[in-house]
Each structure stands twice: as structure tokens, then as C-alpha cells.
Amino acid sequence: MSRLVMKFGGTSVANVERIHNVARHVKREVEAGRQVAVVVSAMAGKTNELVAWCKEASPLYDQREYDAVVASGEQVTAGLLAIALQKIGIPARSWQGWQTPICTNGTHGSARIESIDGAGIIDGFSRGEVAVVAGFQGVHKETGRITTLGRGGSDTSAVALAAAIHADRCDIYTDVDGVYTTDPRVVPKARRMDRVAFEEMLEMASLGAKVLQVRSVEVAMVHKVPTYVRSSFDDPDSPGEGTLICNEEDIVEAQVVTGIAFSRDEAQITLRRVADKPGVAAAVFMPLAEAGINVDMIVQVVSEDGMTDMTFTVGTADYERAFAILEKIKDDIGFSSMAGEKEVAKVSAIGIGMRSHAGVAARAFRALSEKGVNIRAITTSEIKFSVLIDEAYTELAVRTLHTLYGLDAA
Known part of the structure; x- marks a missing residue:
């Protein structure tokens, strides 16, 4: 049976x-x-x-x-x-x-x-x-x-x-x-x-x-x-x-993009003028990991005069704790200032078909720019890419990408 x-x-x-x-x-x-x-x-x-x-x-x-x-x-x-x-x-x-x-x-x-x-x-x-x-x-x-x-x-x-x-x-x-x-x-x-x-x-x-x-x-x-x-x-x-x-x-023909996901449960933290040297990233992220705080999107700008800016995201529920932890270790890390933003959202496109198609993310970046949506950060993997944007533009971004990749119902 x-x-x-x-x-x-x-x-x-x-x-x-x-x-x-x-x-x-x-x-x-x-x-x-x-x-x-x-x-x-x-x-x-x-x-x-x-x-x-x-x-x-x-x-x-x-x-x-x-x-x-x-x-x-x-x-x-x-x-x-x-x-x-x-x-x-x-x-x-x-x-x-x-x-x-x-x-x-x-x-x-x-x-x-x-x-x-x-x-x-x-x-x-x-x-x-x-x-x-x-x-x-x-x-x-x-x-x-x-x-x-x-x-x-x-x-x-x-x-x-x-x-x-x-x-x-x-x-x-x-x-x-x-x-x-x-x-x-x-x-x-x-x-x-x-x-x-x-x-x-x-x-x-x-x-x-x-x-x-x-x-x-x-x-x-x-x-x-x-x-x-x-x-x-x-x-x-x-x-x-x-x-x-x-x-x-078991899927006969995979679409390039299968679906669009989004999360409003995001917060962004930026550390200004961090020393660009070995061990700094560990000094920033290890205390957060030990506190059970998941870090998602990480962006580091090009070093200038041995200093760099570092931006990353955490869940909104962890934002206050993360901020407090980083304030405590500010002198150890040596960044000049810290800024945060809770009014952000992550929009992602997912599809196993991305493995065999080039330019999938580039099309999204162009479409979002034409709608006036500014991208704060980008992460990619083999079958998805995510963009961090201002929360006010979440629905516009989701609808734009959904249409762009031919996901709208006939």
C-alpha cells in the first residue's frame, strides 16, 4: 500500500x-x-x-x-x-x-x-x-x-x-x-x-x-x-x-526565473571608515554571530587611504541588539561612525534556469532604474539574486520584476 x-x-x-x-x-x-x-x-x-x-x-x-x-x-x-x-x-x-x-x-x-x-x-x-x-x-x-x-x-x-x-x-x-x-x-x-x-x-x-x-x-x-x-x-x-x-x-523545462520573493523584515547597518586590514571583518561579524544574529547582504567599498566603508543587513528584530554590540566594540574595530536604516526591503528573483542564462540580473537592474528604484546593495548566487531597496518601493519593484520575467498570468 x-x-x-x-x-x-x-x-x-x-x-x-x-x-x-x-x-x-x-x-x-x-x-x-x-x-x-x-x-x-x-x-x-x-x-x-x-x-x-x-x-x-x-x-x-x-x-x-x-x-x-x-x-x-x-x-x-x-x-x-x-x-x-x-x-x-x-x-x-x-x-x-x-x-x-x-x-x-x-x-x-x-x-x-x-x-x-x-x-x-x-x-x-x-x-x-x-x-x-x-x-x-x-x-x-x-x-x-x-x-x-x-x-x-x-x-x-x-x-x-x-x-x-x-x-x-x-x-x-x-x-x-x-x-x-x-x-x-x-x-x-x-x-x-x-x-x-x-x-x-x-x-x-x-x-x-x-x-x-x-x-x-x-x-x-x-x-x-x-x-x-x-x-x-x-x-x-x-x-x-x-x-x-x-x-x-522532475521538472521538464525550467523557467529562467521561477518566482519573486521579498522581505520587509530587513535593516541596514553601515560602518564608516573602517581600517582595511586582515582580521577586521572577523572582528565585526564574529560578535554578531556569537549573539545569534544572522548577517545577510554585505557590501564593502573600495579602500581609500587604507580605510573603507562596510554595509550589511540584519533582521529588523535584531537591529537594536546588533547596533548595541557594535557600539561596545567600536574602539576595538576602529570605525569612525555607524549609521542604520530600518526602512529597507529585500527583493529577490529565484530560478534554476539562471544557471544557463547570462544577463538575467542585469535586465532587472535596468528595469528597476527605469522605474526610479535605487539599489542599495546586491547579492547573487547560482540560482538567485537579491537587491536591497527603500521599503517604499517594495511593491513597485516586485511588480516590475514579475512582469519583466514573464511571470504574469495570461
Whole structure:
């Protein structure tokens, strides 16, 4: 029998009525002769509520107890879905992360999966049972404590479980019907893609697309788990096609540019007149790395009189911390002044077809200049390029590039 993992996000299980709708989706797959494991998120808004309670109890809460609290949201959903499935005649039982077990490292709040023992779930399949697994959570084997995987961790749970039980594919059900060439709220002409390569999806997720969590795409790519993004709001009896995330070889003809991603969660920091000598870059970026601050776009101007300017970006949430850290080490580094800007955005074009086409980025630079969009910084890789621009021009830039590369729907 074919084996399938289905994952349903918070909006898909927001209330009992929607959980009954999810049960109908699961029933369709069971009646098609598949062995099914379902991974569920907490009901929409519940995780935020649980987090708020932790902060109310103590602003300096114990991260281990925080995990024990916030993991309960998925436990409720798993139990309710198992009950809903039983009501319509589908044998089902709920599984918590520690019962499976999904073993993780001990980094509470953002744990990483180390192993999954799917034997119990597979044994349940032999009895005709659907496994309903609480996503987002696992257990640290050495301490026996519940851990959570960070926001969006249920996607990672689902793909990792699919790899562990050797599922034929993993279907991620969400509130959209697939992966689009860009955000349809910004570009109404954006269109749903039938297939996207793992590498492209990884870039899109890391560059601002919110459809899938980055770590889930990494796991899918490493373990070669075909992953569908589908809508849970489709009629369970006639669901839409969605978008398949797959190997590059499974895409017949790759477009030059597959999609346009953007992120407004960017801040720019510029260090003026930094000594241009070995070790300075390490002195700037090592303290930021040790503080867990990710640095993205880095631009260094040509040295003049042994001094240079250095510009880089961090996430908006890390901006104040990064600024404070650099102020403390100003004398050690020896820069003359520091400037910052939070009203910036990153716009990126992604496509595996870029590997075999020249001048793709140059066309974008010309098109943006004709629209009066100033580019602050540029980064490139084999299958993408990103530009940093003033946030006010984000939508104009996204629409311009979307049209430039022929992504507008007919």
C-alpha cells in the first residue's frame, strides 16, 4: 500500500468544524487505499495565547517549562482530530512527540530533530489505523523533557516523519492552494506553479515566501521527499492540484526565473571608515554571530587611504541588539561612525534556469532604474539574486520584476 503523510496548519484546524473538514480529507486518502499519518498544528491563535500566558507568568520564564506549555496546543488538536476520524468510521489514535518518539537536541524553543522511530506508527498501519501526530514537538532523550521546534515546526515534523516512515510523499495543507510566483496580494497576476525544485523553494522560503518553513524544505531536499502544497479549504471530494516540490530532474523545462520573493523584515547597518586590514571583518561579524544574529547582504567599498566603508543587513528584530554590540566594540574595530536604516526591503528573483542564462540580473537592474528604484546593495548566487531597496518601493519593484520575467498570468 502507498504511504502518505498529511500536514494541516493552524487555520485548517481553527475550530471543530474545520477539524471535521480535515477528517474528510483524511478519509478520502484512506478510502483510496493509502496508509496515512497526519501531522497537525495547534488551532489558529492558540500558540500565541499560550506564549502570552508564559510571559504573563514570568518575563524570564524557564525555556523548558515554556516548551511544556506551548506544546499542549498541538496535543489538543491531535486528540480532537482522532475523535473526529473515529466518528466517521476511521480507526485513529493520537501520538505526542515523546510517544513516537521524535527525538531532538536539547535546544528548547528551537530544537532540531535528530531521529524519529516510526515503528509504532507503522505497526498501527498494519491494524488499519490512522496516526494523528502532534507537530512542532519532540523529546530530548537524555532529559526526557518535551521540546519544541520553533515557529513553523509542524512543517518540519511532517516532512521528517515522511522520511522516517518511507512515505511516498508529504502533503502540506494550508490556507493557500499552492506556491505562487509571488504574493498574490501584491501582484494580482501572480499564478500558481505546478512544480518547483527543492533548491528554488529553499531560496524562496529563506528570502521571504511564507508558504513553507525553511527547515522543512531542507529536510525534504536532503531526504528527497516529494512535497505537495495544497489547500485544506478545497472540497475534500474534489481537491485541487496544488504545487509539487520535487527534484530538479522532475521538472521538464525550467523557467529562467521561477518566482519573486521579498522581505520587509530587513535593516541596514553601515560602518564608516573602517581600517582595511586582515582580521577586521572577523572582528565585526564574529560578535554578531556569537549573539545569534544572522548577517545577510554585505557590501564593502573600495579602500581609500587604507580605510573603507562596510554595509550589511540584519533582521529588523535584531537591529537594536546588533547596533548595541557594535557600539561596545567600536574602539576595538576602529570605525569612525555607524549609521542604520530600518526602512529597507529585500527583493529577490529565484530560478534554476539562471544557471544557463547570462544577463538575467542585469535586465532587472535596468528595469528597476527605469522605474526610479535605487539599489542599495546586491547579492547573487547560482540560482538567485537579491537587491536591497527603500521599503517604499517594495511593491513597485516586485511588480516590475514579475512582469519583466514573464511571470504574469495570461
